[in-house]
Amino acid sequence: MQxxxxxxxxxxxxxxxxxxxxxxxxxxxxRYGFTEFDGPPLEPLELYTKKSGAEIIGQLYHFKDKGDRxxxxxxxxxxxxxRMVAARHKxxxxxxxxxxxxxxxxxxxxxxxxxxxxxxxxxxxxxxSLPGEDAExxxxxxxxxxxxxxxxxxxxxxxxxxEVWRDxxxxxxxxxxxxxxxxxxxDKIERVAPGESEKKLLALALEPATATRILDASxxxxxxxxxxxxxxxxxxxxxxxxxxxxxxEYVTLDLRIVRGLAYYSGTVFEIFAKNSQGExxxxxxxxxxxxxxxxxxxxxxxxxAAGFGMGDVVLGDLLEEKNLYPQNVDGPEKIFVARLSAAQxxxxxxxxxxxxxxxxxVEYSFRLAGFNKQFEQARNCGAAWAIVCDDKIQQGLLxxxxxxxxxxxxxxxxxxxxxxxxxxxx
RNA sequence: GCGACCGUAGUUCAGUGGUAGAACUCCAGAUUGUGGUUCUGGCCGUCGCGGGUUCGAUCCCCGUCGGUCGCCCCA
Numbered sequence: 001m002q003x004x005x006x007x008x009x010x011x012x013x014x015x016x017x018x019x020x021x022x023x024x025x026x027x028x029x030x031r032y033g034f035t036e037f038d039g040p041p042l043e044p045l046e047l048y049t050k051k052s053g054a055e056i057i058g059q060l061y062h063f064k065d066k067g068d069r070x071x072x073x074x075x076x077x078x079x080x081x082x083r084m085v086a087a088r089h090k091x092x093x094x095x096x097x098x099x100x101x102x103x104x105x106x107x108x109x110x111x112x113x114x115x116x117x118x119x120x121x122x123x124x125x126x127x128x129s130l131p132g133e134d135a136e137x138x139x140x141x142x143x144x145x146x147x148x149x150x151x152x153x154x155x156x157x158x159x160x161x162x163e164v165w166r167d168x169x170x171x172x173x174x175x176x177x178x179x180x181x182x183x184x185x186x187d188k189i190e191r192v193a194p195g196e197s198e199k200k201l202l203a204l205a206l207e208p209a210t211a212t213r214i215l216d217a218s219x220x221x222x223x224x225x226x227x228x229x230x231x232x233x234x235x236x237x238x239x240x241x242x243x244x245x246x247x248x249e250y251v252t253l254d255l256r257i258v259r260g261l262a263y264y265s266g267t268v269f270e271i272f273a274k275n276s277q278g279e280x281x282x283x284x285x286x287x288x289x290x291x292x293x294x295x296x297x298x299x300x301x302x303x304x305a306a307g308f309g310m311g312d313v314v315l316g317d318l319l320e321e322k323n324l325y326p327q328n329v330d331g332p333e334k335i336f337v338a339r340l341s342a343a344q345x346x347x348x349x350x351x352x353x354x355x356x357x358x359x360x361x362v363e364y365s366f367r368l369a370g371f372n373k374q375f376e377q378a379r380n381c382g383a384a385w386a387i388v389c390d391d392k393i394q395q396g397l398l399x400x401x402x403x404x405x406x407x408x409x410x411x412x413x414x415x416x417x418x419x420x421x422x423x424x425x426x
Numbered sequence: 427g428c429g430a431c432c433g434u435a436g437u438u439c440a441g442u443g444g445u446a447g448a449a450c451u452c453c454a455g456a457u458u459g460u461g462g463u464u465c466u467g468g469c470c471g472u473c474g475c476g477g478g479u480u481c482g483a484u485c486c487c488c489g490u491c492g493g494u495c496g497c498c499c500c501a
Contacts, residue, residue, distance in 0.1 A: 005492070104501055371460040
């Protein structure tokens with residue numbers, strides 16, 4: 001028996017890494033004033049088949065439950081979020097800044113960076129559709145990566161706008177009905193052979209000259225290269241805000257980004273790891289954007305919103321590759337309490353208990369073994385300190401050994417925690 | 427859903443048409459007052475599963491399941 005395909009067993013080390021990622025997500029989100037929420041991992045299938053991106057339904061992990069309901073494990077958090085917000089948005093002041101760390105599911109063949117299950121940090125703002133909100137979302141995403149000690153040499157935020165794209169398409173006489181298809185082509189420009197995108201655009205019955213202008217537009221990397229419009233003004237303001245927040249070096253305008261999901265309406269962005277040439281590479285670490293119409297379409301409540309997601313798989317691979325998991329990711333400094341003989345059994349257990357209640361991570365040997373064994377066990381459990389209980393415990397004295405330097409000192413029991421604290425900081 | 431490659435002890439891998447090995451790990455001991463060395467012993471596999479060819483298959487063939495990577499799609 002093993003885990004289902006695409007599902008992971010988290011052994012202690014992997015679980016520690018997962019906790020490290022979650023802890024970092026929560027810490028930065030909290031600093032940005034976001035509060036955590038959660039929803040059901042299983043939802044009515046209809047929530048996903050209804051209005052949010054028809055693309056997603058082909059790969060849903062869905063089935064019929066015992067009550068004959070069509071249900072699906074959640075493939076993304078946004079529909080759940082939209083439903084929850086729509087139902088009770090009047091209970092919350094705007095802007096609402098919420099985050100969640102849902103486990104998401106997709107039924108598809110697994111490959112690198114893509115499993116049937118993953119955890120995804122989601123942060124969303126429901127507010128007034130301001131450029132500052134877009135900047136806040138992007139800044140949070142970038143600052144999370146900075147918190148993992150990733151730098152501008154490691155990742156790049158690629159900023160774009162569907163609003164700008166709609167203006168470009170409309171200016172080129174492309175009717176609204178075709179926008180989604182054209183977005184689909186733009187979204188894949190980087191992944192198809194040269195010339196392929198032009199063929200696809202022509203297949204959508206675009207004039208050759210129009211197709212060329214669309215492809216040229218996707219090369220735009222600066223707001224100055226775009227005719228002024230509401231969308232461009234917005235992008236400019238968002239970029240200015242990000243620069244003011246000290247994140248300018250992380251962000252570039254890149255009109256190749258449009259995002260796959262149909263519900264995005266304005267600003268969109270994706271974050272990619274950079275290769276040695278500084279080019280975006282691999283799968284997106286994070287992605288998101290503005291979806292001002294989703295709440296209206298899905299739940300009949302007209303609230304503008306923006307958000308992004310960041311999965312643990314691609315991020316985890318990157319942290320692994322860059323060796324950015326902390327040394328002590330599997331836990332705090334431990335203390336091992338050893339005792340010489342049965343005479344110290346009780347005293348040792350008292351000491352173990354006292355230290356644990358004082359907040360230290362403490363281990364000891366369940367059976368009285370020779371010192372060789374006890375010290376070996378101390379090393380194996382990763383202890384930084386060993387405290388030896390021997391005859392001197394009668395006088396309230398303990399031997400404290402630093403297992404890394406192998407130096408040992410006699411310390412009074414009542415001075416132990418102060419001693420350990422002073423040593424820990426040093 | 428499609429394609430390529432792969433599937434032997436917990437792990438990394440060797441191996442042969444006549445029912446399997448190494449290293450490491452793990453456990454115990456050498457060592458009844460101080461640990462990463464060394465030595466000794468022990469546990470471990472229905473050789474992924476099913477079928478076929480064969481006197482006989484872990485080895486050949488087919489299927490299936492699983493893994494890796496890619497396509498599709500993209501949280």
